[in-house]
Amino acid sequence: MGEAEPMFDPYRVREDFPILRRRIEGKPLIYLDNAATSQKPIQVIEAIRRFYEESNANVHRGVHTLSQEASELYERAHEEVAEFIGAEGIEEIIFTKNATEAINLVAYSLGCKGLGPGDEVVVTLMEHHSNIVPWENLSKVRGFKVKYADVNDEGGLDYEDLEGLVTRRTKIVCVTHVSNVTGAKNDLARISKIARDNGAMVLVDGAQSVPHMPIDVKRLGIDFLAFSGHKMLAPTGIGVLYGRREILEEMEPFLGGGEMIREVRCDKSDGTCRITYNELPWKFEAGTPNVSGGVGLMEAIRYLRGLGMEWVERHEAELTKYALKGLGEMDGIRCYGPGPDSERGGIISFNMDGFDPHDLALLLDQFGIMVRSGFHCAEPLHQRLGLKGSVRASFYVYNVKEEIDELIRALEEIRKG
């Protein structure tokens, strides 16, 4: 962190999140399910309320004042997202519903033009289902092949296996930046090089990295980046696809309708219809978009930039180290993923001997502690690691060490029965 950047105090940050004042079962809420979705600061809640109270209108369709204001806000939201991730401009920023839709957009657009028999798509065994299912489903229709890069016993990517799978037939390599199960962080520069050496594109699932660390898409040398607003303090229903401009210009839109077209000329006499698409990014945003979601995402990004993404990353790394140490000292707890000194995100999945993950999560709920249990939409990784599920604790800007102490105290109490 540069000297001029402010150091934030998580106790002060907590005051911005009204939900953290709630009590569950008479106990203070301890929210450790941030990998599923984050809580929202008052600044984001207020920005959405202000939009509906003062500027609500449809965008790009009216000449009146409100439509102009709403359009300006919506475009500014694209600009601020572009700045946040180091994109060239709004042409490279497409708003979607979430990371899942962003990945599907790439898959189906390439499926329209660019992927067919003889082609291959390489994914990894550590992907969220959203970066597996679209490719698998489409491969059955379009006749290309999906190949899976392995992970090691710690759940980290097996780079040699990946390197062996990527060939001149590979059209795109699709990887998560940070695993939503183990927190393992992938070396995107290394993956990009492997892909580029073979003429393949790289799609990165940034759902668990963009909210938590500084990201610069140009420096990473990737072609696509997908992420969700709701995991980074913004509301649900707004997500982002970053795409390299040259590639987006060539790609076919996979949804058609209003907003994404420039001209539609239908000739009844000969039955032809000539359609020209709108410019980027609107070519990929068919229909009325989630304008208030965009406004909320812009405010969330301002909030995160105010904290400083270096601070966010460092704060979560400290919490993760602290939690891994505490859990590691307990009897009967097995944590998965890379060790505390590895590069990893603020996500810890674990099991406690003798307890089913869902039962354990329910018992923790009685202590006011919210964790996720099951496969976390990453069943292939659990299978590979020989697990029938796990409990996941994941951290964000408002979590503090005392909450981890409480988690460990609660686990001790549950274990003793």
Ligand SMILES: Cc1ncc(COP(=O)(O)O)c(C=O)c1O
């Ligand atoms: C790594 C990863 N990718 C993709 C997603 C999908 O996000 P969404 O449900 O917001 O589309 C998630 C959500 O948990 C995730 O953790």
